[in-house]
Amino acid sequence: MQLLRLLRPGVLLVVVLLIAATGCHDESGVHVLGLEIEGQRVLSTEEIRAVMTTTTGGVLPWSSRPPFNRETFQEDLVRIARLYEARGYPDARVSVVAADLNEKGDGIRLRIGIDEGEPIRIESIRLEGVDDLPVDLQARLRANVPDAGGPRDRERLLEVVRVVRETLLDHGYAHAQVELNESPGAAPRTVALTVTATPGPVAVFGDITVVGNARIGEDVIRRQLTFRPDDVYRQRDIIRSERRLSSIQALQFANIDAPPPEGGTATRIPVTVTVAEDLLRRLELRAGYGTEDRVRAGIEWAHLNFGGGLRQFTAAARWSAIDRGASVGLVQPxxxxxxxxxxxxxxxxxxxxxxxxxxxxxxxxxxxxxxxxxxxxxxxxxxxxxxxxxxxxxxxxxxxxxxxxxxxxxxxxxxxxxxxxxxxxxxxxxxxxxxxxxxxxxxxxxxxxxxxxxxxxxxxxxxxxxxxxxxxxxxxxxxxxxxxxxxxxxxxxxxxxxxxxxxxxxxxxxxxxxxxxxxxxxxxxxxxxxxxxxxxxxxxxxxxxxxxxxxxxxxxxxxxxxxxxxxxxxxxxxxxxxxxxxxxxxxxxxxxxxxxxxxxxxxxxxxxxxxxxxxxxxxxxxxxxxxxxxxx
Structure with a gap:
């Protein structure tokens, strides 16, 4: 109901103007020639366009022109209002909309006017639940909390919640939970915010189980991990280890799962590493043409687990008008x-x-x-x-x-x-x-x-x-x-x-x-x-x-x-x-x-x-x- 209120009289004006502009034309034959946005101050034109489905296509004469859809355009207006509400401007209105057909009747130019209104501002914001943590960690957490006085930007506030929780997860608090609570401020059009953290106990990595490997040794998989059992639990170590596993050409898939057990009290977190192996022997044939090397051709054979241990052996040959030859290589990882x-x-x-x-x-x-x-x-x-x-x-x-x-x-x-x-x-x-x-x-x-x-x-x-x-x-x-x-x-x-x-x-x-x-x-x-x-x-x-x-x-x-x-x-x-x-x-x-x-x-x-x-x-x-x- 609030969004409908925010869009009045904009949506009604849209309906009247678009019906008058398109008349009896087949809407599928009308293309968007131009789209202008006026009146925005807080948000950029690019941010507003990013939430819209209606676009104008390319700028070149031969670029494709997307068809105009009346219902989609009205939904775009709703999305703009939601965007402003999320950024702390719940009273923003689509106040002016113009739609002009060209002489041929196959193109339309749209103009949206926005009245942003006044924002809901943050009167105060507190971080609670971290007083018992080490002083340096407290300072790092509080540095992520914005100052009061700005608009209640939900996107930014959710980012604060995410960063605070990730910081705790990177310092051993595997059970960490963070909530954002809001209450009316003392002054009109203000809110008081509280970011409440529940760190839980400091945890360590527990036993590590590797599944999915058949031809690649388990020791090879474990070698890619940046943590060992009884190391302090850090989420960044899990992410880094996944990245290292994903860089192995012999693996199609790699995932590390280390969910804290239910109850929020376990201090030893078991880890499961799941991998899916790819082809270990590969033959590639290449061919192409260029104005400099003319016709070119190449062949490469690779063994991605040569003798085990992910040792890589390659043999390649290439031929073209400007270079030709062969090479062999061995990598001990x-x-x-x-x-x-x-x-x-x-x-x-x-x-x-x-x-x-x-x-x-x-x-x-x-x-x-x-x-x-x-x-x-x-x-x-x-x-x-x-x-x-x-x-x-x-x-x-x-x-x-x-x-x-x-x-x-x-x-x-x-x-x-x-x-x-x-x-x-x-x-x-x-x-x-x-x-x-x-x-x-x-x-x-x-x-x-x-x-x-x-x-x-x-x-x-x-x-x-x-x-x-x-x-x-x-x-x-x-x-x-x-x-x-x-x-x-x-x-x-x-x-x-x-x-x-x-x-x-x-x-x-x-x-x-x-x-x-x-x-x-x-x-x-x-x-x-x-x-x-x-x-x-x-x-x-x-x-x-x-x-x-x-x-x-x-x-x-x-x-x-x-x-x-x-x-x-x-x-x-x-x-x-x-x-x-x-x-x-x-x-x-x-x-x-x-x-x-x-x-x-x-x-x-x-x-x-x-x-x-x-x-x-x-x-x-x-x-x-x-x-x-x-x-x-």
Whole structure:
């Protein structure tokens, strides 16, 4: 009855206006062209639109336009009133509603006016039932209680109740219960609130039972748990342990159940870990096409419990126009109880770039560790942190293409780059220590729309480590994704540098190049770098950035507008903002079960004077890029 009162005379006005506006038109043929909201001060337009079913669709001319439904629109008005009541404004009214048909009679523009009214305010709020707890825990609990004077926002108050209870659960109070009680305040339009906590006794984890495992040892499952019997009960340990179990590829499902027994007095809480095993042997075949690598194919076989203990063995091969080769790898996930995993791999790869070809054969052995795991809170995905430390030993052979060699007339250039001046060949052995750090906090790894990721790689190659090269390489990258309604703003920044006494102290195949489908679109692959006789020869410092606006169009179809900027410089730590090359363009995205199919057209805004392609001056200022997966 209260909601009907709040909506009068708004709902009556809605009925009159919509009947008059739509007349005898078939409602299924009328689409929503516009929706405006006026008069809101406390809540944003986005918050109000979030509770409405009536929408206007996309902003592009070809975007779908949702049909108008009179009953749904009236229900939206009720939902708006409920939203305001929940936020402490029970007298808010939908005071003005306008509905205008276009000339064709197939589109309607809606306008909602809101009179928010005065709020019910919190006169006082107390936290009771925690006086016997440790002082530091009391302080933490009281810090979550808001100050008096604000509106009675039920959503925020329920969040206070939740956080207080979770805090108690994370400090051993497995039986904790929290209630919110409300009574009229002394002043008009005020309430007095009491948050009452019943902590119960401090509890510990009891016996742990593992069920559902058949081929994976129970010790492997227990090793993923961050708690042991008789440890203080903490809900965050249960959540962290579930996350660790869920990260195991050999498991389809993992759940940890530790409900306190009824009665509220038990101090030892039994735990049941339930898992469902997945296929332990997997064979994957891959195929695709891109404008750079042309037809590509790959195969990978993996054993996820090789010899037991969740030891992982993989064998893979890949073939395309720009790279082909094979690799094998073995991961020992546990080294005692240190939390580190042992990773070993061996590979042989051949690469074919526009300027050179290279062969790399060797392997690496190293340690990796995942850390910084946190429980999910407020709907955000917890960051995943990985640290890897590796020793790398590789034999490299590379050769400048004969057709490119013919265009390089300066013999000193080849010698400086560590290449034979006669045949353009180079070779050597890389012995290096590598340290890599990654943090990923996105909502989707393949097609993110929210969150961020950062990574850094430091590589130290020295003759004392078994190689012939002598250099230091550092690369860093950051990505960010911000949702704006259905649209996503995505950005990336990369930089890298090679520190060496001379160009010949680092492999030619390690030098930086830009251009292609994932950097400086508008140029071909590896076309952006310092030039020698018009030929890109790579450099020792790189800076690259991209900004994209990803807009949904209809269903799986989306559109993108982008700007790229970057360049490569000859020396170490030699980047300058004034020397950046830029490009801009647009593209189409189509989401499929195997990934996002991507088509981009990039246009050079700052062409490179003197660039030679196939021995001729570069005249084309645009490129079409086709690939699978987002650019970043």
């Amino acid at each position: 546990y080294l005692g109880r240190t939390g580190w995993s042992l990773e070993t791999s061996a590979s042989s790869w051949w690469r074919s770039e526009a300027i050179y070809t290279s062969e790399t054969t060797g392997g690496r052995v190293g340690l990796s560790r995942r850390f910084g795991e946190r429980a999910m809170r407020f709907g955000a995905r917890a960051p995943s942190d990985v640290l890897r430390v590796s020793y790398v030993i590789e034999r490299l052979r590379y050769m400048v293409r004969p057709e490119v060699l013919e265009d390089v007339t300066n013999v000193d250039t080849l010698i400086a780059l560590g290449l034979d001046p006669i045949d353009g060949r180079g070779r050597g052995t890389k012995g290096a220590l590598a340290v890599e750090y990654e943090r990923t906090a996105t909502d989707n790894l393949a097609n993110p729309s929210r969150g961020y990721s950062v990574s850094a790689l430091w590589e130290e190659a020295r003759p004392t480590l078994g190689g012939t090269f002598d250099y230091r390489k550092l690369t860093m990258e950051a990505r960010g994704y911000v949702p704006l309604g259905g649209t996503v703003v995505a950005g990336r920044l990369r930089t890298g540098t090679i520190v060496a006494e001379s160009d010949g102290d680092a492999p030619f195949s390690e030098r930086f190049f830009l251009g292609g489908s994932t950097s400086l679109r508008g140029w071909g692959r590896f076309q952006v770098s310092p030039l020698r006789d018009g030929i890109p020869v790579g450099g020792r410092t790189m800076l690259d950035g991209s900004l994209e606006l990803r807009v949904p169009v209809r269903g799986p179809l989306g559109a993108v507008a982008f700007v790229d900027a970057g360049n490569v410089w000859s020396g170490s730590l030699d980047a300058t903002v004034s020397g950046l090359r830029t490009s801009a363009g647009a593209g189409i995205r189509y989401a499929t079960p195997i990934g996002v199919v991507r088509t981009d057209i990039g246009v050079q805004l700052t062409p490179i004077d003197g660039l030679l392609i196939d021995g001729e001056p570069e005249s084309r200022r645009w490129r079409l890029h086709l690939s699978i997966g987002q650019a970043f």
